[in-house]
Amino acid sequence: MKKNDWATLLATTAFSFLFYHQYPGLNFLVLTLLIIILMLASNPAHIKKRKWVFFSALTILSSIFVLMYGSSLAILATIISLLLLSSYSISDRSSVIINLMQSLYSVFSSFVFITKNITTKNKTENGKKSILSIFLTFVVPVIIAFIFLIIYKSANPLFANYTEKINLDFISLEWVLFTFVGFLIVYGVFYHKRIEPIDQWENKLPLILSKSENSKNLNKWDEKKAVTVLFVLLNVMLIFINVLDVNYLYLGDGMPKGITHKEFVHNGVGMLILSILLAITTILYFFRGNLNFDKNNKLVRILVYVWIGQNLIMVVSTGLRNHMYVDEALFTYKRIGVYYWLLLASIGLITTFIKIYKTRSAWYLFKSNSLFAYIILVLSAAIDWDKYISDQNLSRIKYIASLDKKYLISLSETNLAQLYTIKNDKDFNTDSLYHFEYSYGYQNARWLDYKLYRFFENNAKLDWKSFNYRKQRVLSEIKDLNNKELITSLDLSSSCIYSLKPIFSIFNIKELILKNGRLASLNDLNNFPKLQKLDLEGNYLLSLDSLPLLKDLTHLSVANNPISELNHLDNTKHLQVLDVSNTNLKHINDISFLKELKELLLNGNKINDLTPLEFFPKLESLSAINIQTYPDKIPELRSLKYLNISGSPALQNLLKLKAPINIEHLNLNSNSLKNIDVLFEATNNKNITTIKFKKLKELHLESNDLYSINKINLLTSVETLNLTNNKIRYIASMAALKDLKRLYINNNDLRDIHFLDSLVQIKELNIANNQSIRDFKTFKKLPNLLSLNLSNTDFNDLLDLSALTLEELHLEGCRIKSFEGIKEFKQLKTLYVSHLEQKDIAQFKSLKLKILKVSSTNTALILKLKKILPNTEVIEIY
Numbered sequence: 001m002k003k004n005d006w007a008t009l010l011a012t013t014a015f016s017f018l019f020y021h022q023y024p025g026l027n028f029l030v031l032t033l034l035i036i037i038l039m040l041a042s043n044p045a046h047i048k049k050r051k052w053v054f055f056s057a058l059t060i061l062s063s064i065f066v067l068m069y070g071s072s073l074a075i076l077a078t079i080i081s082l083l084l085l086s087s088y089s090i091s092d093r094s095s096v097i098i099n100l101m102q103s104l105y106s107v108f109s110s111f112v113f114i115t116k117n118i119t120t121k122n123k124t125e126n127g128k129k130s131i132l133s134i135f136l137t138f139v140v141p142v143i144i145a146f147i148f149l150i151i152y153k154s155a156n157p158l159f160a161n162y163t164e165k166i167n168l169d170f171i172s173l174e175w176v177l178f179t180f181v182g183f184l185i186v187y188g189v190f191y192h193k194r195i196e197p198i199d200q201w202e203n204k205l206p207l208i209l210s211k212s213e214n215s216k217n218l219n220k221w222d223e224k225k226a227v228t229v230l231f232v233l234l235n236v237m238l239i240f241i242n243v244l245d246v247n248y249l250y251l252g253d254g255m256p257k258g259i260t261h262k263e264f265v266h267n268g269v270g271m272l273i274l275s276i277l278l279a280i281t282t283i284l285y286f287f288r289g290n291l292n293f294d295k296n297n298k299l300v301r302i303l304v305y306v307w308i309g310q311n312l313i314m315v316v317s318t319g320l321r322n323h324m325y326v327d328e329a330l331f332t333y334k335r336i337g338v339y340y341w342l343l344l345a346s347i348g349l350i351t352t353f354i355k356i357y358k359t360r361s362a363w364y365l366f367k368s369n370s371l372f373a374y375i376i377l378v379l380s381a382a383i384d385w386d387k388y389i390s391d392q393n394l395s396r397i398k399y400i401a402s403l404d405k406k407y408l409i410s411l412s413e414t415n416l417a418q419l420y421t422i423k424n425d426k427d428f429n430t431d432s433l434y435h436f437e438y439s440y441g442y443q444n445a446r447w448l449d450y451k452l453y454r455f456f457e458n459n460a461k462l463d464w465k466s467f468n469y470r471k472q473r474v475l476s477e478i479k480d481l482n483n484k485e486l487i488t489s490l491d492l493s494s495s496c497i498y499s500l501k502p503i504f505s506i507f508n509i510k511e512l513i514l515k516n517g518r519l520a521s522l523n524d525l526n527n528f529p530k531l532q533k534l535d536l537e538g539n540y541l542l543s544l545d546s547l548p549l550l551k552d553l554t555h556l557s558v559a560n561n562p563i564s565e566l567n568h569l570d571n572t573k574h575l576q577v578l579d580v581s582n583t584n585l586k587h588i589n590d591i592s593f594l595k596e597l598k599e600l601l602l603n604g605n606k607i608n609d610l611t612p613l614e615f616f617p618k619l620e621s622l623s624a625i626n627i628q629t630y631p632d633k634i635p636e637l638r639s640l641k642y643l644n645i646s647g648s649p650a651l652q653n654l655l656k657l658k659a660p661i662n663i664e665h666l667n668l669n670s671n672s673l674k675n676i677d678v679l680f681e682a683t684n685n686k687n688i689t690t691i692k693f694k695k696l697k698e699l700h701l702e703s704n705d706l707y708s709i710n711k712i713n714l715l716t717s718v719e720t721l722n723l724t725n726n727k728i729r730y731i732a733s734m735a736a737l738k739d740l741k742r743l744y745i746n747n748n749d750l751r752d753i754h755f756l757d758s759l760v761q762i763k764e765l766n767i768a769n770n771q772s773i774r775d776f777k778t779f780k781k782l783p784n785l786l787s788l789n790l791s792n793t794d795f796n797d798l799l800d801l802s803a804l805t806l807e808e809l810h811l812e813g814c815r816i817k818s819f820e821g822i823k824e825f826k827q828l829k830t831l832y833v834s835h836l837e838q839k840d841i842a843q844f845k846s847l848k849l850k851i852l853k854v855s856s857t858n859t860a861l862i863l864k865l866k867k868i869l870p871n872t873e874v875i876e877i878y
Helices: 003-019 025-044 045-046 051-069 072-088 094-108 110-120 132-157 158-161 171-191 195-201 223-249 259-286 299-328 331-358 362-380 385-396 405-410 413-424 444-460 469-483 523-527 613-614 655-657 710-714 754-758 777-781 820-824 838-844 859-868
Strands: 489-491 511-513 534-535 555-557 577-579 597-600 621-623 642-646 663-668 698-700 719-722 743-744 764-766 788-791 807-811 830-834 851-855 873-877
Touching: 003 171, 025 051, 025 072, 025 171, 025 223, 045 051, 045 859, 051 072, 051 362, 051 469, 051 642, 072 171, 072 362, 094 110, 094 171, 094 195, 094 362, 110 171, 132 158, 132 788, 223 259, 223 299, 259 299, 259 331, 259 362, 299 331, 331 362, 385 413, 385 851, 405 413, 405 444, 413 444, 413 469, 444 469, 444 489, 743 777, 754 777, 838 859, 851 859, 859 873
Parallel strands: 489 511, 511 534, 534 555, 555 577, 577 597, 597 621, 621 642, 642 663, 663 698, 698 719, 719 743, 743 764, 764 788, 788 807, 807 830, 830 851, 851 873
Antiparallel strands: none
């Protein structure tokens, strides 16, 4: 066999061994060193070629960066370096871009050349076996034999029994295909094929122009005058542009109104690069021949040099603008990319200067710039950009709310520990003004937890071949946070998790949410002895037999699981909150030992007997939504403060028997109520009405059949009243409800709202979708109102709200006569509007809104709103 044959076999074996089911890391460095050694073994003369040694050094350097970070940039740099190394082993005269193209051609066409060689010859000229002959002789029969082995094992149980100890798990169709692809790549590297006409064309291109070579250029027009006029005009324009930039950047004049740093950078960089490329192309055209050797071209050269200098000034100015944009919106790859483009543009301008000054050819410009671009690519891989972005952004922000958490979470695992140090901040789930769009609808905290689990899961599958320092650093940082008990909760909902083994090292967590998972067993929970809250909703659990001893557990949800018994909860005697909603439970007798229970959710079950509730003396909250059975009695439950029996008309009759008298929050939604008599005691004296719930603070009566609520004035302690989706037309008075702060009476049939006159203390009011109201002047009597929803009503005059200091206002579907009065709402933070016209836009300029949602409005007008309200999140509602 030839040396290249051995090199190909060894490199293919190494590729398959190092990379199959592995991640980038040490494997890149090992393969790189092996390929370089094999190339030298095949042709020791490579070591004497300076360019080959240079590219070998950069290839090793880039693979070291893969070992350090495993970043996509380092991987790309290493792959390109290996391809270039292959090309430079054949042709060291070619440019970087041509050699890269030739290597790609060699790799992608390797299958064609292999097939061609198979059909033409199987032996080399000296009679030795070729690599293809060996491949056909040994590898193909082994593959076919393996296929028949599988067939025979399936066909004959006796043969299968005798061969079961033969472990061939590592062999699979996937592995065979992976190895074959590796073979094609390696073959393309060691048996480098080139497109000869391209090499011949490139070799004829001079790097230095000579007069004799260009004397044949015949100009049909006066190019020198044309280029002189052109660059005079270009320089005049650039002087004007640079003076404006100096005023803006250095003299403090500031940007024009309505223009943000974002627009300035985004609109400016692309056009700047385009203008430089067009001008360089123009220079290459005019300086392609005789003009380079004209003794009277001094003025033209000076004009070009001045133009290059002015462009460099413009590049610096754009860099400063981008720096200001970064100060405002923090770092992202796109914003860092601006610096890259500006650096490449600067190099292009400098090499253009050299081309003119030293009479170099256009090919010199092409060749040198492609080399610089490659060197920048390799050197840029020396930085862990994900970590740099995270470090910079976290160090620059004053408030977590202004940080684009979504973007940082979308980066690699390098910032996991940093993000967990701020995860418990109240604003961690708040989106910033500049926020990353693609988060799959997850909250930031949940997405971060999912990222952590996948990091541990992927890392568990790897071995030394995938080692890189970044992963090891992150593992160490996470374990340190766990030891300090700084990772206290994980939300892994809807993550299709079958096992918790990947996160066994985070054993100090106190809250674990596993909604809609695929846990086959609960034994893994034994590794988290400090758990206080556990959510197992929707995991297809048939029983709780495998639930381990969790002595600190206080909150447990097993909702939406097909369990029918709770007799294995004796390992959790300190439970305070238990959710068994939508299971197959028919009784709760087997949890009578939970004396600490404070909250119980029985929603959607067919429970006939509620008397065991008396065993829970501390029960404060009971939810029995959609209970269709008819229990005959309910204990008094004096400690109960919250009761929700929505959608359970059978249970509301229990309130007539013995109501829990200390209820503060009562929810009777969707119970087909026609009146509110259930809230009062029946007495012999029709003139006396006794209130059952004297401590009631919050009452929900949504989606019933209420036409009137005549006795509502008797509920004097109520602070929140929700009457949404009923049929109420008229309310006589609410004057007695002195404590009422929040009233929701939307989606009714109200004709009059004068009953609001006496509610001077109310802070939040929703009367949306009541289209028969005509008089809205009563709002002037509600000085404490902060949030008002008038959507889809006939409201049209902002003067009716002039006395209010609103923070939130909903006017969707309202046709406002004039928005002139909107500027008086100085405290307004959230606004919903519809049907805006051109004349309305200017009225919004003075508002300091956080959120503006607009519907039924031309998109062009919404774009104008975004310009005049740069600090407001303007959202178009469709």
